Amino acid sequence: MATNSDNTVNKSAKPAKYTVIKQYICENIESGEWPQNAKVPSENELTQKFDVSRMTARRALQDLTEQGILVRSQGAGTFVATFKSQSSLLEIRNISDEISERGHQHKAKQLILRSIAVSEELAILLNLKNNEHVYYSEILHLENDEAIQLEQRYVNASLVPEYLLQDFTQITPHEYLSSVAPLTEATHEIEAVLASPEVCQHLEIETNIPCLQVKRRTWSKQGVVSFAILTSPGNKYRLGSHLVV
Amino acid sequence: MATNSDNTVNKSAKPAKYTVIKQYICENIESGEWPQNAKVPSENELTQKFDVSRMTARRALQDLTEQGILVRSQGAGTFVATFKSQSSLLEIRNISDEISERGHQHKAKQLILRSIAVSEELAILLNLKNNEHVYYSEILHLENDEAIQLEQRYVNASLVPEYLLQDFTQITPHEYLSSVAPLTEATHEIEAVLASPEVCQHLEIETNIPCLQVKRRTWSKQGVVSFAILTSPGNKYRLGSHLVV
């Protein structure tokens, strides 16, 4: 599982040819070899270099163009886009996917995982009725060993009783919740804040750095499954602080 | 000698075949003929119906899939996406609606409105090709006479020529643009930042206050209509900083 970017468990299953080309291009851009506005090899050049048909080379360029990484101009050529004009919309993005999509390594550090007392506020947020329990977890997400997001998550224990038994260094809470209670919708509130000293310490930032704070309630058919507070320092979480919706 | 037969310059230049198929599919979905989760004609069926090659039919389906309108499953077929993944879940809210919804008074102060030179970055953001013009406006939004958001907006002048003549104390740019060029989609980048001194001055805040900055590109059928930077201090724009998606 060296370079297989996809999390699919295909043993050796060779990647599609066009993904190889895409990877080649992305690496050259990331390394700075091809700066912004630089001309990218033409379809014909890629065709020769990788010994594929033009349509295959074309697909690689097309895909990256749709991702906003390249810009194409009929007659002129293909160029590195000057702006992260990420277009991807919708869907609740998983931070680990996001990180691996930009070719980086995602790690998670589980700080806390326990059952907690239910406050009034929580009861409202999670639509609790009786004396249902709530689990609380804190997970620190690392991109190439740099802390980029602190996730504080409250979970309705009656809907997801196994939550306490999970190990969130292997699977993100979001992935786990999706597997046990398919999400039907989510509501977000997004705010710019100065994080608390404790949170800043986890994120290894100064206390005067603005952070993007996303409060997310996720729903399944059974009701509100969890409430999460995601805090990302604006100066670190490069593309992703950039919550692209 | 550009082949001027009696066919005069075909301004109407017949659309590409795959766009015709896309339109056909979209119409059926919009009319409710094909509800959510309904099966869409397979590539082969479209191939026969429109008398095109499979790759052309495929392209139509592929495009709509990338737009989140369809969902494809190898071996099973192509289906109309369910609401969740379809609704570009971030409805573009109008700030004046938001303010009046919480029973407050909205006012707008037009700081700047003029034509500006086109930088390279702008040309890419707005998908400009030739020497099209760009209009620039700055509008300060007030909630009960308190500044809560600075809107800096760049507009593709060739798509919205009348923009310069508007008075944005009476109607917001967003309302105006919606009326002349119905929006089909928008992409957002959201970030937490410290605003520039000039912006802070307009917003009447200290320079160390974290702000929520939304960069929004709005599209109509003609292309990118405008690019806006919306800056709101996190401690003022209570509910609304709260971009609810």
Added chain:
DNA sequence: AGGCAAGGGTTGTATATACAAGTTGTGTGT
């Protein structure tokens, strides 16, 4: 009845080819 294998249908990947349409640079003629 239950489990399993086979087959047909559907999407995914890939190739080879052709022409259309737009950009850029070269060179010729005036």
Added chain:
DNA sequence: ACACACAACTTGTATATACAACCCTTGCCT
């Protein structure tokens, strides 16, 4: 020196074909 025509190159659209991977139903066998 300038304008124009043209060639070379690049991306856009389209077709025809082949095989792989996958889903679902059918039907056979135990």
